[in-house]
Amino acid sequence: MDFLKAISVRESSYLKGTIEIQGSKNTVLPIIAATVLTDGISVIHNCPDIKDVEVMCELLQCLNIKTCYKDHVLSIDTRKAQYAMLPYELTGKLRSSVLMLGAMLGRWGRAEIGMPGGCTIGTRPIDIHLEGFSRMNVDICMKDHLLCCDSFYLQGCDFHLRYPSVGATENLLLAACGAKGRTILRGAAKEPEIIELCNYLQSIGVLIDGIGSDVLVIKGTKYLCCADYINVYDRIVAGTYLLMAAAIPSELLLTGIDDIHYIKNILKVCAQLGLNVIRFDRCLHVWSNGIVAPGKFATGIYPEFPTDLMPVLISVLLRAGGDSQVTETVFENRFSVVDELKKLDGKLYVKGNTVFIEKTDQLCGHTVKATDLRQGAALIVAGLMAFGYTTITDTSYIDRGYEDIVGDLNRVGAEITYI
Numbered sequence: 001m002d003f004l005k006a007i008s009v010r011e012s013s014y015l016k017g018t019i020e021i022q023g024s025k026n027t028v029l030p031i032i033a034a035t036v037l038t039d040g041i042s043v044i045h046n047c048p049d050i051k052d053v054e055v056m057c058e059l060l061q062c063l064n065i066k067t068c069y070k071d072h073v074l075s076i077d078t079r080k081a082q083y084a085m086l087p088y089e090l091t092g093k094l095r096s097s098v099l100m101l102g103a104m105l106g107r108w109g110r111a112e113i114g115m116p117g118g119c120t121i122g123t124r125p126i127d128i129h130l131e132g133f134s135r136m137n138v139d140i141c142m143k144d145h146l147l148c149c150d151s152f153y154l155q156g157c158d159f160h161l162r163y164p165s166v167g168a169t170e171n172l173l174l175a176a177c178g179a180k181g182r183t184i185l186r187g188a189a190k191e192p193e194i195i196e197l198c199n200y201l202q203s204i205g206v207l208i209d210g211i212g213s214d215v216l217v218i219k220g221t222k223y224l225c226c227a228d229y230i231n232v233y234d235r236i237v238a239g240t241y242l243l244m245a246a247a248i249p250s251e252l253l254l255t256g257i258d259d260i261h262y263i264k265n266i267l268k269v270c271a272q273l274g275l276n277v278i279r280f281d282r283c284l285h286v287w288s289n290g291i292v293a294p295g296k297f298a299t300g301i302y303p304e305f306p307t308d309l310m311p312v313l314i315s316v317l318l319r320a321g322g323d324s325q326v327t328e329t330v331f332e333n334r335f336s337v338v339d340e341l342k343k344l345d346g347k348l349y350v351k352g353n354t355v356f357i358e359k360t361d362q363l364c365g366h367t368v369k370a371t372d373l374r375q376g377a378a379l380i381v382a383g384l385m386a387f388g389y390t391t392i393t394d395t396s397y398i399d400r401g402y403e404d405i406v407g408d409l410n411r412v413g414a415e416i417t418y419i
């Protein structure tokens with residue numbers, strides 16, 4: 001990754017124009033992994049042009065799976081797929097590489113992969129994933145820094161997830177597709193990404209009951225077909241621009257929002273902050289005078305406010321006319337935005353798992369450092385609010401999930417550029 005990349009952004013007094021919301025990163029990555037279960041050519045439409053998709057395709061290529069990406073259409077040809085080990089040099093580049101475990105177990109009954117990477121937002125253990133696999137009759141060990149999973153006879157099971165982990169639910173769903181008999185996942189995650197993955201798995205021939213609930217019943221089969229998939233919009237990217245529009249006087253049209261349900265809670269928080277929203281067709285017309293109402297907020301599992309937008313919400317609350325609080329309940333160490341916002345003269349501090357944001361008269365441009373994907377986006381939003389110019393360094397993290405944040409903001413009138 002080119003960590004030296006940097007972005008310069010100037011205070012913005014008004015944003016106006018249209019932003020097309022890209023396809024979802026967190027939805028498409030598990031679906032790319034799921035294609036490993038199939039034998040043929042799959043086509044994924046509205047696939048975002050982001051670094052994580054590129055790396056996921058490189059992982060497939062290690063398995064002799066051909067991928068072709070053009071104009072947001074990703075074709076995946078699994079007809080000559082061959083089992084192989086996946087090296088840490090690739091798996092360490094993203095969190096979703098862990099999903100190759102479930103997909104490879106589902107197809108070959110075994111997997112050897114390097115440990116997953118991803119944003120440093122906590123310890124991010126995978127114990128629930130592995131507990132579920134071992135209940136499916138998988139032997140697990142570490143060998144030469146590789147996580148080795150092997151099952152002579154992958155067996156469906158009745159497993160209770162002690163926390164509704166998104167990644168563990170996805171991984172166990174993938175393995176269950178190739179397991180003998182029925183798998184019941186209790187306490188499963190209910191995030192939109194899970195619903196989309198279940199719908200895709202159904203389209204390739206897996207029988208799943210309970211989609212959208214916390215009990216999923218999966219009937220495994222070895223005979224899966226290929227299917228095309230039209231990716232949904234990225235609810236976190238949409239949420240980033242919605243929150244930004246609450247903090248900066250603006251009039252924006254966000255397009256490509258096909259299912260408003262996925263962002264209901266984000267819209268509720270934005271309305272609380274003072275953003276006006278009208279929905280028509282697949283668009284949201286949003287506007288504000290940039291006056292932000294203070295409040296107390298908390299992140300949570302879906303349908304609560306998403307943890308991924310917590311750093312952006314914190315930036316926005318620095319504009320509020322009073323003190324605010326944001327409590328993080330999903331990850332234990334996701335507050336790296338706080339120290340960077342202090343460099344912009346933000347008045348805020350962390351106590352326990354809550355960030356206290358005090359009324360800040362004016363943020364002032366400075367040099368700040370992106371340390372993860374969403375924190376980086378939050379710093380850009382803060383830069384739009386800060387007097388003068390703000391430089392954000394190490395912005396390659398942002399490329400992992402935002403297709404063209406600089407272009408999107410330029411097109412609505414922001415002064416923002418790569419330096």
Ligand code: UD1
Nearest residue numbers: 026096124125126127128129165166167168307308330331
């Ligand atoms: C996914 C999303 C991420 C989002 C998160 C929560 C992707 C690529 N990433 O991450 O953007 O913020 O869901 O919505 O889709 N946990 C354990 N043991 C496990 C697994 C998780 O203790 O085996 C804990 C984690 O440390 C964390 C919590 O569960 O505190 C949530 O993690 P999880 O839902 O698994 O998030 P990810 O799938 O990693």
